[in-house]
Amino acid sequence: MGTDWRTRGPATQMVHGGTLRSQFGETSEAMFLTQGFVYDSAEAAEARFKGDDDGFIYSRYANPTNEMFEQRMCVLEGAEAARSTSSGMAAVAASLLCQLSAGDHVVAARALFGSCRWIVETLLPRYGIETTLVDGTDPATWERAVRMNTKVFFFESPTNPTLEVIDIGHVVAVARSIGAKVVLDNVFATPILQKPLELGVDIVVYSTTKHIDGQGRCLGGVVLADQEWIDEKLHDYYRHTGPSMSPFNAWVMLKGLETLPLRVKAQTETAGRIADFLAERNEVSRVLYPGRPDHPQANIIPKQMKGGSTLVAFELKGGKKAAFAFENALRIVRISNNLGDAKSLVTHPATTTHKNLAEDARADLGISDGLVRLSIGLEDTEDLLADFDQALEAAR
Numbered sequence: 001m002g003t004d005w006r007t008r009g010p011a012t013q014m015v016h017g018g019t020l021r022s023q024f025g026e027t028s029e030a031m032f033l034t035q036g037f038v039y040d041s042a043e044a045a046e047a048r049f050k051g052d053d054d055g056f057i058y059s060r061y062a063n064p065t066n067e068m069f070e071q072r073m074c075v076l077e078g079a080e081a082a083r084s085t086s087s088g089m090a091a092v093a094a095s096l097l098c099q100l101s102a103g104d105h106v107v108a109a110r111a112l113f114g115s116c117r118w119i120v121e122t123l124l125p126r127y128g129i130e131t132t133l134v135d136g137t138d139p140a141t142w143e144r145a146v147r148m149n150t151k152v153f154f155f156e157s158p159t160n161p162t163l164e165v166i167d168i169g170h171v172v173a174v175a176r177s178i179g180a181k182v183v184l185d186n187v188f189a190t191p192i193l194q195k196p197l198e199l200g201v202d203i204v205v206y207s208t209t210k211h212i213d214g215q216g217r218c219l220g221g222v223v224l225a226d227q228e229w230i231d232e233k234l235h236d237y238y239r240h241t242g243p244s245m246s247p248f249n250a251w252v253m254l255k256g257l258e259t260l261p262l263r264v265k266a267q268t269e270t271a272g273r274i275a276d277f278l279a280e281r282n283e284v285s286r287v288l289y290p291g292r293p294d295h296p297q298a299n300i301i302p303k304q305m306k307g308g309s310t311l312v313a314f315e316l317k318g319g320k321k322a323a324f325a326f327e328n329a330l331r332i333v334r335i336s337n338n339l340g341d342a343k344s345l346v347t348h349p350a351t352t353t354h355k356n357l358a359e360d361a362r363a364d365l366g367i368s369d370g371l372v373r374l375s376i377g378l379e380d381t382e383d384l385l386a387d388f389d390q391a392l393e394a395a396r
Ligand SMILES: *Cc1c(COP(=O)(O)O)cnc(C)c1O
Pocket: 087, 088, 089, 090, 092, 113, 115, 116, 156, 160, 185, 187, 188, 207, 208, 209, 210, 219, 220, 221
């Protein structure tokens, strides 16, 4: 009772932060599968609707299990407030739409998760919101894109699938100078390896489908920011458009957070060893891994990340044919576009996650036909290395 979890280490925070115990004193967090809440009297209902009493009203607005998850995320992220959403895309859409109006302008990095790019390129302009896509790794492009009506900067770092790193401090400085907000999709970094709010970012979004669930079960998302932004921008949008997370999924995410620090640490260590192993191989023309000194933005990484990544991207010399042969030969690592799972997964971005981009847009992003993305899971490192070894032989 009354413990300030924010002063504790992340492992302790993720086991205890945000817990709300019911009158039964359960050890594990309870799952409140309820749509609504009953009031002791008509007066009590009136008081709750007036906001004089801060109990729960309806699970589209808030639910005790979701609140535990949101509070635990706030502790981890150092955020004042959060809202959980039904998917990562619901979080991204909410974080942008709740604060933008016709006539506003958004600057976004062109290397975005496919659906995020669709929101920026296709959806926002339909509502009269102008957008500009920039090469996020070139600092000068952020300033050049600024207009009188620029309201939001949006990007991810590291990016999908080439694991480019964008200088967060630089984007924050440009945004501050014109009074714009910075929204960062922190999925690839995870809240363990990168703390965007400490770097000056205003709004952080996650697909909790990835490392936060961590075991490939439920979809989910979360938006984190200061209390004022959540109250003034997100609160009404969230209540009335209904992107809320199911309390069942919130419970799964809450339990996922308990092991997040351990999992990300183990997955990052293994990923680092795999990146080094791949870099030594003749079949491989380049390895993109934020933990390696040959990463194109190696000088920026220590300023904003506490470690490498649980993902590794690499390019096979033999193009698509070699990439497919490699994927098909794998025996432990499974072919799937998901990431952050306990199971190691492999994907060929050019023919799956990024197939909808025009060829020149793919080339701009460095997504060649030989590019393969790995999401490293929790298997024994030696087993994974053996699997990659035999699959590279098959890909010759
Ligand atoms: C997966 C992902 C999303 C979308 O999340 P969903 O939970 O699938 O809706 C958004 N951004 C990034 C970087 C992602 O990896």
